[in-house]
Amino acid sequence: MGDGPRRRTGGDQDDRLRPTGVQLRRTALAPTAADQLARNSSYPGIEEWLDAYLRSNYSDTEALEAFRPRSEV
Numbered sequence: 001m002g003d004g005p006r007r008r009t010g011g012d013q014d015d016r017l018r019p020t021g022v023q024l025r026r027t028a029l030a031p032t033a034a035d036q037l038a039r040n041s042s043y044p045g046i047e048e049w050l051d052a053y054l055r056s057n058y059s060d061t062e063a064l065e066a067f068r069p070r071s072e073v
Helices: 009-014 035-042 046-053 060-066
Strands: none
Touching: 035 046
16 A cells, blocks of 8 residues: 555655745736636635735734644644
């Protein structure tokens, strides 16, 4: 039995897990993309989700806190 895809070595995944720290990235999104998603979605609470995850900018400290291992909480 193998360890599956989570046990993969090499490539980008290992680069992000270097002991030198965590690398955070931002992806640019067209300003109208969130509006288009809202118009085309039937997801309940879409506006709140878009506000929290696409229209907001979180600090590096907030991002690191969100992804901190649960064992450290």
